[in-house]
Amino acid sequence: MKYTLENFFEDLNPNELDEIMPDNFDEKLQKNILKRIEKTTLCKSGIKNNSRRFNFKIFAPVAACLVLTAGLGGCAIAAEVKEYNAAVDFFEQNGLSVEGLSREELKEVYRDITTNRFTNDKTAEVIRRSVPGVEILQHEPTPEELSVLWNSNVNAWSGSHTKAAVKYQIDYEYQPGAQYYEFDKITVECLRDGETLWKTDFPTLGKKWGDDELYINDCVMTSVGTVVWGHRCHWTEVTEGGSKANPLTYGRIARIDDSGCKLWERELDHGFKDEYIKAVLDNGDGTLAVISYGDFEYLCLSQYDADGNELSFTKTQFSRIGNILNAAKLGDGYLVQLAGTDEDDGRAHLAKLDRAGNVTDNFVYKSEECDYYITDMAEFEGNVYLSAYSVPKQTGEGWRNEIADIQDYLFNRDNWDISSEELTPIVRDNYTAVLLLCDPAGGEPKNFYSVKGSLGGALAVENDQLKWNVESIASTFFSPATSAFSIGGNCLVYRYSFDESGTLAGCEDTGEIAHYAR
């Protein structure tokens, strides 16, 4: 065997290398390549892996603007190779598996993910193999999409809300010239695909100053029909034409059948000065779980049968509960999102309840880097999904928590006049929509999907799929003199679909617009 210098250098061990390597033997590397190597290293080392809470793998933004010029020989080949290499780079950088994919399929999946279209059957499979922790690429709003914002006729505050295929509209019918409390009735209308299925009236409790006031807050479709909830406000101190004070608030619940007939109405009386019903959940066995909070300190669960009989009531005292924002079934129990508690100023305080209503766990979802705000919850195929958005920890002195840093930036400018084109990217950088899957056993959210520049919106279960609305921030204006908010604007609403296994199955540009204000 001939021994060559190549053989020698091939087999150099570290000691030998140390002996011959000059001290200053080094190579420079571009920062962006170093950063990518760093990210991949930390993942492969298990130091920052995908299963840790809210550490997302971030896709490097890639604009898929490749043009294949078929029939031009060398140009077509070069373009194809370029796209293939870009696809391979993309898969490698984001830890996506190429197993089982042909060259063509690899490119198709790459195009699907970067353009939010799902034309290839294997796209969802590729993403599924790579979860948990996937960022869905979403393009920046295009000029055409922005122009739609100007052309649309948008009703800013929609009162309807649904987690099912039906929608409900709640209308307060006022007499002409009436004061805000002088309404004749509240009408609940049930619609499907824009068609009215039924309407049911809830008459006013009184029209004189100081009379009890009725409020209908929300409705839900259950296996025993529609359940409507609200509250009655009773003023204990009333002066004629003067003031009203010391209200007592009683939660109210009613059941309506599929023809719109009101079967029963009940009022909660658990000894509280104030009790607000915030969610009604279908147990699936003909009974209903009514989640409420009393006197801004007690988290309550009442179980009702289909005839409106209260089967059980449990309350748990917290130091403070400002509101209950969302609730969903979690296994045999429930997951409830609390707000305004002492533990958390934001919106990521979650409490786990068992079937009887005992609080078995409660925790605040936080990370070192971000604060989280949960906007909706839905149970789907035995798992609970949380729609949320994350905001980087703010260090600024601005007093609106989510945008303190943005406020600092705006107020420190010499000129407060800032265009939407300049402000919107800054605001987009601040927000990431997040869809979390809750472990059914523990209830603790795990890493799932994220979309930059967006807010997590409503969840719904339709046609055996989970639908997640993602509101992509498209325009922003700064309003320094407004007390209610400092920045506001419009979002383009995209809807992502997930199958029973929680795999991303599709994406749709709804054409809808949602407002936001902070």
Add this chain to the structure above:
Amino acid sequence: MRDAELLELLQKNPEKGLKALIVQYGGLVYTVVRRNLPEALCTADAEACAAEVFSDFYLDLNKYDPSKGSIKAWICVIARHNAIDLTRRNTEVLPLDEEIRADIGGISLESDLEERELRCAVLSGVKSLNEPDREILLRKFYLGESSKEIAARLKMSVSNVDTRTSRAVEKLRKKLDDWRK
């Protein structure tokens, strides 16, 4: 950062330690990897391979023995091995580059002992070379850089690099002749 400081940081704060390691040696590792991968594999492969070098080093940190080499040398060796492994997995035949081959002896090795002794002799010969000749050989045969790249790096002409390479190889050949005697 010195090796002892790096090791301590890797143990106390692995994330910071790895980041410091990558800042310090990322360029070298990437170059070693890139040079040992065939052109058919893309930059993403090189980056992934480089990342694996650092993660392999960290995950086997308990196997690292400072007495057997510096961290720099250690990860260079890992880099080269990983790149060659990746190349073998992706190609049927390793590319042959006639430019790289430098026959320094036509020696028939009949035993491992002979090979070890030969290695020592070559090592001694390379160590005895002055700079920049030693660096030129290292870049040419370890990093696989071309004469043109070495010339640009060391601010020399290409012909100067080639001349120095030839002279260095000649010196080693003479050393081995002495060893054979």
